[in-house]
Amino acid sequence: MCGIAGIIGDLSGCGITRTMIDMMKHRGPDADGYFCNNGIEMGFCRLSINDLSKSANQPFQDKERNIAVCVNGEIYNFAELKKGLLARQYLFQSYSDSEVVLHGYLEYGIDFIRQLNGMFAIAVWDGRTKELFLVRDRLGIKPLYYAAIRQSVFFASEIKAIMQSRKLEFSLDYQSFSEYMAFENMFSNRTMNEHVRIVEPGEVVRITAAGVKLHRYHYWEPDFAPDEAIQGSAIYRRYIEILESSVRRHLISDVPIGFYLSSGIDSSSVVHTSKQITGNRLKTYTGCFSGVAFYDESIEAAKVAEEFECSNRRIEIRPQDFINHIEDVLWHMDEPRVGMGSFSQYMVARTASEEVKVILTGHGGDEFFAGYPVFKAIFGKHDLFGLISHTTPREMMFVLYFNFYKWFRKEAGYFLPNIFSIKQIQNLMVPEFHSELKGSADIFKELKTLKEKSESPYEQLVLTYLTLYLPSLFIVEDKISMAFSLESRTPLCDNEMLDFALSIPLEHKLKGFELKHIPKTAMRGRLPGTLYALPKRGFPTPFRFWFKKELKHYIRDYILDNRQYISMFQMDKVENMIDRFQHSRLNIPLDEISAHQIWILFNLIVFFRNQKKYYQRL
Incomplete structure (x- = not known):
């Protein structure tokens, strides 16, 4: 585990990578290392897990210094991979699991990543072709961000590291903002900053130094082919x-x-x-x-x-x-x-x-x-009696939500909890901002694309997860x-x-x-x-109660006292929304949605304040 960072392209003001790594020292306090060559700078901060010696410090390089590799994460099948590479006469300098990526790339090229079983975010520089590869594991367990800025591309394990570049400005991504408001999430490769992207799960981003051109493709896609050999x-x-x-x-x-x-x-x-x-x-x-x-x-x-x-x-x-x-x-x-x-x-x-x-x-x-009631919502359509007789009242609440609520609210038709409806977003936003948002974003864009490429509701649900x-x-x-x-x-x-x-x-x-x-x-x-x-809980946090009682005044005052950071909202309507929730004497399941709405507002305030930006200057 570690933090990785770097820049490809224009290296004027070379040394920014050290600043980026310093911003992420919490990710790797045990050691750091750097690689700088024609057109590339890479940095690494290490959390020592496997092979605690200096020999396992990164970036790993070949003898000619043509290839440099930074790996954040763990390669769990490294022993088998290493055995095969040793048979091909590759010499290892360490017992680190990550070193197999260097030798595997030398032997097989970037397609070697298909052999990896692990959680990882990888940066590979090939000086022979002047190309940088940014890669994430199948499920995106480890993050990796990048930003194309003029004639350079910056990359890092965390956004705050990339933001150390004075060349990068903050500009709100309306698509991500609208998705977060509706579903408390952001989809595809976008972030809240339209200049910053994230490498998608199972994706390779290839960046050529000449002209700083980007090419993206997925090396892994889910395969739903059933295994008929395994039964009973x-x-x-x-x-x-x-x-x-x-x-x-x-x-x-x-x-x-x-x-x-x-x-x-x-x-x-x-x-x-x-x-x-x-x-x-x-x-x-x-x-x-x-x-x-x-x-x-x-x-x-x-x-x-x-x-x-x-x-x-x-x-x-x-x-x-x-x-x-x-x-x-x-x-x-x-x-x-x-x-x-x-x-x-x-x-x-x-x-x-x-x-x-x-x-x-x-x-x-x-x-x-299939640990969530939404799976029953799909499966039970073919056997309503079996569904009713084998479903608890709490589970049935979710089954009804995903099967019927979508007829009243379009946002509920994509197997994700809907936090703010389209109507609520419109009512809460300043008209000028909402007009910009509506003209720049389609809340359902990624969800519709996923639904269209799914062969069944079950496949759509699994792909959503x-x-x-x-x-x-x-x-x-x-x-x-x-x-x-x-x-x-x-x-x-x-x-x-x-x-x-x-x-x-x-x-x-x-x-x-x-x-x-x-x-x-x-x-x-x-x-x-x-x-x-026992009922399924999933380590929930009791904000629906705390925001009404112990944190009632704190959460309300924090949002209203920092209104300048979310001035795209009509604050009188925000205040009414908070008051309706906090003054209700009933504790009902829908309180969970209200707590999420307040949580979203709180998060946006802290986020915009950390960017040192107000809406008027976005």
């Missing part, structure tokens, strides 16, 4: 086999490892499997919110830890923590992203980093194996963990597990209308039986 109980055995091999790969480390643990199937499965492999007393970490029972998983998590003879550190997260830390959280985030989980993740990562340098999570299980939703969650996970020099790993998102999940039809994943049927059935007898009776 073989599915569950295969799941266990892949889980064990994936976790084993993700446990490779020369530094201490810890585990996030909730009361869910996925994180508990990762902990159980790791315990079986290592036999060690594992360190687990659980965030909790006292006072609201649904949001507190710590009691059940502690029981899981005790069952597996692990230590469990309980991190209580309080409203005052929000006041003390939220601005730091959003600074590390660079820009607003999906969901409200960044704050709670920040608090848990902060504590975990005191004891470990690597953390394993349970991310991906719900998206891969794999290409739009999960990558944003991974950006949050990366920025928050790296704020504390903590490497976060996701064994359930291993290539082998992803390929397996894509090959399984929905009817197997929802057998008996049971959400996440395959992992639950496969792990039955291995996990405590009490976990199977």
Whole structure:
């Protein structure tokens, strides 16, 4: 894990890369390194995980200094790849997993990335052809940004590093802004700054030094071809086999490892499997919110830890923590992203980093194996009786939302929660700004494109999760963990597990209308039986309660006192929106949407303030 940065093209004022790396030292405090050649400058700050020696410092270079490579992340199948390269007489200077990228490129060219199983953002400079390649892993677990500025292209692991260039100005991207307002997310390769782009998951961006030209293509696309050879109980055995091999790969480390643990199937499965492999007393970490029972998983998590003879550190997260830390959280985030989980993740990562340098999570299980009620919304259309008889009232609320609400609100027809409707956006915005927004952005652009290339609603849903939703969650996970020099790993998102999940039809994943049927059935007898009776929670944060009570005055005053940063909004209507929510005596599920709306406004204020920009000067 690390931070990478650089510039290709006009190197006048050479040395900006060091400034960019200094801005990201939280990503890699252990070492830094630089490569500068004709037309290219690359920098690297290292978080030492595998091979702690200086030999593993980057950038890696060939003997002629024609090729230079920076790798942020982990290559989990490096041992097999290295064995093949050694047989071809390549000499390795280290035991780092990342060095295989240098020799693999020398042997196979950029197509070598198709062989990689891992989480990574890679920059490869080829001095022979004067080309730079920027690459991200299949799911976009590690971020990589770039910006074409005059006769140069800057690239870095974080936007704040690229913004160190005096040549780069902030200009609001209306498409991203509208998507964030509607879906609390941004799609495709866009960011809030129209000059900054992100390398998409499974994408290669090739940049030629001559004329600084960019060419983009995807080296990986999801393949839904079913595996007819795996049927019946073989599915569950295969799941266990892949889980064990994936976790084993993700446990490779020369530094201490810890585990996030909730009361869910996925994180508990990762902990159980790791315990079986290592036999060690594992360190687990659980965030909790006292006072609201649904949001507190710590009691059940502690029981899981005790069952597996692990230590469990309980991190209580309080409203005052929000006041003390939220601005730091959003600074590390660079820009607003999906969901409200960044704050709670920040608090848990902060504590975990005191004891470990690597953390394993349970991310991906719900998206891969139908863990959300929206999957029932699709599957149940063919068997309404089975759907009704096997669906809890809370699940049915989501089923009804995704099946029927789209007839009243177009925004609800794309398998994503809608935060602000088109009508609400129009009502809240200053007319002048809304006119600019409407003329420059199509909220549904990317969602319509994805729907058109999908062969079924199920395929559309899976693609929505794999290409739009999960990558944003991974950006949050990366920025928050790296704020504390903590490497976060996701064994359930291993290539082998992803390929397996894509090959399984929905009817197997929802057998008996049971959400996440395959992992639950496969792990039955291995996990405590009490976990199977618990509701799905997903580590939510109780902002819907805090924004009405403990944080009522703070959140209201913060938004209204900083109105100059969001002057594209009609603040009298914003104030009325906040007051309606805070003065309501009822606690209803729709309060969650209202809390997200307030969260979005708060995020935008901090974001624009960090850019030192007001709307009038955007």
